Amino acid sequence: MAPRRKEKYKLPVPLPEGKVLDDMDGNQWTLGKMIGSGGFGLIYLAFSTNKPNKDARHVIKVEYQENGPLFSELKFYQRAAKREYIKKWIEQRKLDYLGVPIFYGFGLTNFKGRSYRFMVMERLGIDLQQKLSDQKGTFQKSTVLQLGIRVLDILEYIHENEYVHGDIKAANLLLGYTNPDRVYLADYGLCYRYCPNGNHKQYQENPRKGHNGTIEFTSLDAHKGVAPSRRSDVEILGYCMLRWLCGKLPWDANLEDPLAVQTAKTNLLDELPQSVLSWASGSSCCELAQFLVCVHNLAYEEKPDYQKLKKILNPNGVPLGLLEFSSKAQSVHVCTPTLPKAVSHSRPVDPSLLPCGS
Template sequence: MIGQVLGGRYEILDRIGGGGMALVYKARDILLNRKVAVKVLRSQFVHDEEFIHRFRREAQSAAALSHPNVVSIYDVGQKDETHYIVMEYVEGQTLNDLIKEKAPLQVEEAIHIASQICDALEHAHSNQIVHRDIKPHNILLGRNGRVKVTDFGIARAGTSSSITQTGSVLGSVHYFSPEHAKGTTAGAKSDLYSLGIVLYQMLTGKLPFSGDSPVSVALKHLQEDVEEPRKVNPLIPQSVENIILKAMRKNPENRYQSAHEMLMDLETCLKPERRNEPKLAFDDDEDDEERTRVVPAIRPDRDKGEAAASVPRAVEKKKRRWVKPTVWTAVLLVLIIGLWVTAKAMQGSIFIQDVAIPNVEKKPLAEAQNELAKAELKSEVHEEFDPGVEKGYVIRQMPSGMKVKPGYTVKLFVSKGVEMQTMSGYIGKSFNEAHDALINSGLKEEQIARTDEFSDQPEGTVIKQSPNPNDPYDPTKVSIALTVSKGKESASMPDLIGQTLTQATARLTAAKLKVAQENIIYKPSFQQPKGKIYDQFPYKPGDSVDQGAKDIVLYVSTGMPENAGEYVFSVPASPAAEGKPSIVRIVVSDAKADNAEFATKSISKQEIFNIPIIVTADKPATIQIFRDNALIDTKTFTYKDYTDAQTRPSSTPTPSPSGSPAPSGSPGVSPGASGKSPSPSPSGGR
């Protein structure tokens, strides 16, 4: 059963107990994510209608009750031939375990436990439910101190007729009442008698009645007085002993009349004014017909006169009495001898010898049927799934280990092997979701294999599975392979600035990237010559890019914009004092860049600096000359100066001065090439 899921929601985790009728397992309610207890009818009773009826009656009895001291029933179900009850799971131990470990218990602890049991019985009796099997094994002690009554397996409605017994009595012989032992109706007062025995055992550490056989114990319940608890444990207060003795009266009419009455007594028995109350006296058992009686002997000297007077008549009667008995005795002897002779003569032909049922479990079906046939027995085959037994082999038989008449039919439960499951579809689900579903279906961790690979699906999504959805599989042998997406594969964006389009495409291909034709944009540029890439968007060099990205944009230069001119200025610079070093720094602002440092140099004599500049109608060129960090000259050259130079090529135009006056001698200006383009570049910089 371990690992199975009942009703699609109760996962069996571990076995925690069992009785003659059922086994109890700890389980997890998958839907509500809580621990529950699942009671499962033993397999040998699944075809016994009486046991199934009793099992269902337990669920009905307990489900009718709602009380903090009664174990709650959550669900009842059946899966194939498995009948089960789902109930509240109580963390702790049974009262039987506590008695074995600590008995005799402290009086206060025993009274506390007995009061909660009595409270539960009061609720059950008020709902017309008689438990009929109160014993320490059926009392659960939670870790929070709460006492829970469970196992209503032989409970019945108080208004219903008693169950017909055929040579058997339901219940535990050490705890049931005298009327229970007689086989008569067990009512609410019978539960109180059993509770008295439980309280006796908690306080003394022993049972009030014991014997070599259940019958001897039952007779003691009927005939013998219980040993007073205070003789076993002198620490028991008289008030508590009175409760035990009253609850255990053999005559039900002299016990507590209700669980409420007993509960009131339990709640006050430890008060100081009651601890040393007088011992209760009982005289009800004098009229008990089950009690062993002493018959006084007849004295030989009694009524001698009357005996002497009747001698003549007695002698006369004695002479006539022997005739009839003698005749009947003779007739009876003749009949007995005749019957004995007849039986001996016919014994061989009438009485059939019993045969032993061979054990055929774990054998192939054909071999098992052959062995039964040799023993003159028939077989009836029932197939069921069993992962622990090979297909075609006998799981169990009913009955076994006994003798029967030839021709008896033995039930053989034969394995169909492992029940094949149908694989669910997990593609498109997250790996965690698929993993949890597989584990909840009973598979083990080592049966699930994961492989990761790049894909267009979100990271962590199952993109492949084996076996495929709806494929049958053996849950004991299958290996599930799940392929999980790592997301899109990424690459580092290469530096494409200054590359031709052919060179850039080759670099992108090497990085498993590509650019769409519509994302190649041609525009004028001051930065790069015609045919070279001057910008890339939105990914800069070194950025991570998903392979297959479709948003890579490349800007290709078509040359300088229209109405732009390029010149080279020859600018002289001198030190502060001839022969002594000065630091000269030249900063240029033009159509290509703003405040771009052209040169920084230490000079001891005048030097000429050739400075390339670009001007447009909207953007003149400005040259600033610093010496020892002090601005000594600023020169401005406009687009008009450029056009003038174009119309007078032999002349040497002079740039418009600004700031401080230029040093002696005007700088020379030489014209450069100019480029044409339909529109300005989207980016600047020198």
């Protein structure tokens, strides 16, 4: 009998440890212990039956077949993030790595009369939210800027493949399991194909869909119910970096009121660069002020200048080293600004006119 609609998005009944799953390519995977759950699915450690290893290097995500997020994530990997595509991109762009998790396979399995969809991925380490908690809510400025550059590399890749992520945040950024000095953007279950077959979605506000996403970081377009675009992703990244550096955002006290958050973000962006410079110790946020100026000047369908954004975050072109997380949290003086009402600039601010302090 078909499941009732109200059960559609329930977490699935856990599969037993040791169950063997056959993917669509004929590979077999043995389920290890369950290590997480979220959204509509479960996550297990996994072992290839062909190459047994006591230390699991893979995970398997499972959900009921009729659920949507894992299906959407699977489509993203099949269309845009196959291993050979990523390898070619890394070679063409001369990158040391690209922080998109490796996809190994997928399939269907049955348990207790229900059909499950599963997807096999590389195992990753802890997320940045845990790192933030360990460091009293902030990262060192050099770490924040390097994280921004690494995420820009990822965003450029997925944007060129017709997708936007839409939910960039510390909880979705994971360090590598075998290489914890690298960062990966995970969770593509809610990603959006903004430009199917080269046709960009049109700008259209829809109040019924307003305020989607993680309220602290979501873009102004999302607050207005506009479908996400490339500028949404880089705007979200700007808010994330501001939070990682300062430990909080100007609208944190109003998270229960989406309209107040939207207004505060509008004020912040319309009063750039001073709004950001005054938020935390003046020039200590200069790069982020420049970054957000560039983002705010983007048109809805415009392609971000990723190289320019990365240069803002690394003006001296210093080669990126290993990601480092200090055991001592830095102290950043955060002001409580009284932001004026939103006022649109008569002309865009040129970020090159914002010299950064040392």
